[in-house]
Amino acid sequence: MDNPMLRLFFFCMLILCIWQCAEGLQCIECQYCNRPGGAPNTTCYTAKGYCMSIIVRDKEKDKNGLRISNKEVIRINRQCLHKKEFILEGRALMCHVSELMKDQQNVRCCKDQDFCNSVVPELRPLKSEEGGKQSSGSDISPMEMVVVIALPIMALVVITIVAVYAYCYCRRRPRPYAPPPDQNVDTNPLMGSQPSSLKELYDWSQSGSGSGLPLLVQRTIARQIRLCEIIGKGRYGEVWRGNWRGENVAVKIFPSREERSWYREAEIYQTVMLRHENILGFIAADNKDNGTWTQLWLITDYYENGSLFDYLNRQTISPTSMIRLAHTAAGGMAHLHMEILGAQGKPAIAHRDLKSKNILVKNNGTCCIADLGLAVGHNSKTDKVDIANSNRVGTKRYMAPECLDGSINMEHFESFKRADVYSFGLVLWEIARRCSVGGIFEEFQLPYYDVVPSDPSLEDMRKIVCGDKQRPAIPNRWQNIESLRVMARLMKECWYSNSAARLTALRIRKTLAGLADQEDLKI
Numbered sequence: 001m002d003n004p005m006l007r008l009f010f011f012c013m014l015i016l017c018i019w020q021c022a023e024g025l026q027c028i029e030c031q032y033c034n035r036p037g038g039a040p041n042t043t044c045y046t047a048k049g050y051c052m053s054i055i056v057r058d059k060e061k062d063k064n065g066l067r068i069s070n071k072e073v074i075r076i077n078r079q080c081l082h083k084k085e086f087i088l089e090g091r092a093l094m095c096h097v098s099e100l101m102k103d104q105q106n107v108r109c110c111k112d113q114d115f116c117n118s119v120v121p122e123l124r125p126l127k128s129e130e131g132g133k134q135s136s137g138s139d140i141s142p143m144e145m146v147v148v149i150a151l152p153i154m155a156l157v158v159i160t161i162v163a164v165y166a167y168c169y170c171r172r173r174p175r176p177y178a179p180p181p182d183q184n185v186d187t188n189p190l191m192g193s194q195p196s197s198l199k200e201l202y203d204w205s206q207s208g209s210g211s212g213l214p215l216l217v218q219r220t221i222a223r224q225i226r227l228c229e230i231i232g233k234g235r236y237g238e239v240w241r242g243n244w245r246g247e248n249v250a251v252k253i254f255p256s257r258e259e260r261s262w263y264r265e266a267e268i269y270q271t272v273m274l275r276h277e278n279i280l281g282f283i284a285a286d287n288k289d290n291g292t293w294t295q296l297w298l299i300t301d302y303y304e305n306g307s308l309f310d311y312l313n314r315q316t317i318s319p320t321s322m323i324r325l326a327h328t329a330a331g332g333m334a335h336l337h338m339e340i341l342g343a344q345g346k347p348a349i350a351h352r353d354l355k356s357k358n359i360l361v362k363n364n365g366t367c368c369i370a371d372l373g374l375a376v377g378h379n380s381k382t383d384k385v386d387i388a389n390s391n392r393v394g395t396k397r398y399m400a401p402e403c404l405d406g407s408i409n410m411e412h413f414e415s416f417k418r419a420d421v422y423s424f425g426l427v428l429w430e431i432a433r434r435c436s437v438g439g440i441f442e443e444f445q446l447p448y449y450d451v452v453p454s455d456p457s458l459e460d461m462r463k464i465v466c467g468d469k470q471r472p473a474i475p476n477r478w479q480n481i482e483s484l485r486v487m488a489r490l491m492k493e494c495w496y497s498n499s500a501a502r503l504t505a506l507r508i509r510k511t512l513a514g515l516a517d518q519e520d521l522k523i
Contacts, residue, residue: 026114027051027080044080050092050109051117052081057104078117081109093287098267099386100347100377114154222286222297225249231306236261236373241302248304249283254296262296264388265373269298273346278332280360280370300370305361307370308427312356312444316436319483320519324365325431326487327512332359332369333424334505337417339380347386348378350416353394354423356430378413385413396461397447398423401497404462418499424508425494429472432487440477447472471495486515 028051029044053076060071081092095109108121225242232239237254254262262285268274269282281301288295305311308325317325333354340346351358351369358371374394377386387410394403400422402408402415409415426447433442451470452460464470471492478484490511493503503511 025049025051025080025111027117028078028115029080030078046080046082048083049085050081050095050111051078051115052094053078053108053117053120055106055120055123057123074123076120093263093285096263098270100267100271113151115150218284218299219286221284222288222299225251225299227251242299248302250300250302252298252300254298256294256296259296260388261373262298265298265371265375268349268372268375268377269300271346271349271377273340273344274349276332276335278328278366278368279335280368301368303360303362303368305363307357308359308361308367308431309356311361312430312434316434316441317431319435319437319481321365322431322435322487323483323512323516323519325361325367326428327509327516328366329359329369329427330424330505330509330512332367333420334509336369336375337420337505339378347380348413348417350376350378350413351420351423352376352416353398354420354427355395355398356427359427376413376416383413385411385416394423396456396458397452398426399461399465400499401466402499404458405466415499417505418502421494421502421505421508422499424505425491426472428487428491428494432478432484432491433475435484437477437481437484442475466497469497483515483519486511 024045024047027044027046029042056075056077058073058075060069060073081094085092085094092109095107097105097107103124103126106121106123108117108119110116110119221244225244228241228243228248230238231241231250236258237252240251240253242249242251266282266285269285275281283299283301284297285299286297288297308329333351336349336351338346339348349372351372352374353371354369358369359367360370361367374388376388378384379386396404400408400419403419408419429447430444434444435441448456448461448464448470450473451464474488474492478488490503490508493501494508496502
């Protein structure tokens with residue numbers, strides 16, 4: 001070692017080896033290790049990424065993924081999360097779980113030290129378990145013991161590596177990375193059997209928590225979609241018709257600056273037990289990065305009839321169709337507003353932007369409610385309203401009087417439900433105008449079309465609705481037709497200036513159901 005050149009060589013090797021050893025984060029990788037026949041524990045590496053551990057409360061299933069009993073099984077998965085899987089720089093979608101879902105699944109991401117994903121996040125107790133036994137003991141698990149023993153040894157190896165040039169050479173060889181998350185949906189172990197249609201996907205997701213597909217499966221599906229044509233464009237993005245395995249889907253594309261709106265809508269759609277025939281079916285949320293900008297995708301069911309606004313613009317409807325549209329739209333609103341109690345319950349949700357453009361028409365002439373980006377949830381235990389942190393506001397033309405004059409009580413959840421009912425009354429008015437009886441009908445118009453500009457300001461609407469207390473005009477001919485007379489009475493009872501006097505969503509749905517029975521209508 002007396003040769004200065006030799007000492008310099010070994011010093012450079014030391015710096016190189018320490019840099020190589022520090023550039024990557026070591027994680028425990030045991031994907032699906034608690035499944036029968038799962039892979040043994042291994043190690044994976046990630047640079048500028050995270051170690052991730054996932055815990056899921058599930059039902060006991062056979063090797064094909066089919067549920068065989070109601071016995072609960074806790075599944076744990078550990079893996080690396082690489083930087084390329086982030087939604088935006090420094091933010092990984094897969095590291096975030098809605099508060100409403102943490103009794104069914106939870107995720108922990110970390111990068112403070114190697115093997116930090118040995119710690120598994122906790123599941124929030126189910127309602128039926130609250131007040132029961134608490135987890136006992138603070139014993140150190142075998143995995144934690146391994147980590148405690150391994151860390152000093154690894155530090156010693158890094159210090160003494162100065163004379164081990166061969167070891168540094170071996171470190172240059174490719175590392176055993178974890179399988180990429182965008183594996184084919186057919187071979188994804190989370191999927192069990194191989195779904196070939198959207199219906200099978202929905203049936204599979206409802207066998208678990210009822211809160212939508214797992215995030216890894218959502219990303220797999222999203223990356224198999226081919227965009228076909230643009231079908232809509234609004235203030236917050238575009239809507240495309242896409243194709244997945246021969247089936248049409250709708251892809252709502254948000255620009256990266258609208259990340260909050262995209263994230264919020266995806267979070268609401270994945271609320272436990274939200275899926276309903278009169279709520280737009282949610283499929284997946286994912287990001288697409290082409291190297292220049294990031295697109296945020298929200299993938300849902302596709303209906304070729306488009307929105308109720310488009311549908312009523314194109315054609316008139318019969319009294320039977322009018323009742324079917326109104327009754328099913330009311331059913332979607334009632335399901336949103338309703339709280340479902342129990343371990344697999346659903347919080348009450350208010351839409352906050354109900355209008356004909358946010359209601360879609362299915363092929364069978366029924367409606368489903370879409371665009372939940374402004375929706376708010378209600379925690380009945382704490383009586384708190386979960387309001388999104390967003391600058392978005394509802395559509396001014398459809399705002400209730402208390403929203404226009406600022407008198408709405410933001411701390412009281414019932415206030416938001418009553419504002420929804422006011423907006424729904426305006427939608428009923430739009431539907432009824434297009435009802436053709438004896439060849440007589442009205443042209444399609446938006447509410448207050450005759451007293452405010454096409455793009456009214458808050459001041460315009462406040463003057464008409466709050467100051468002058470005007471409401472859309474009811475044609476005289478409606479009083480001579482039973483179905484239209486009932487619709488007129490309903491919408492008037494939705495428009496009261498006193499929000500407490502308005503009908504509830506459930507009352508509206510029941511009244512329209514009775515009207516459907518009179519018409520011998522099967523919905």
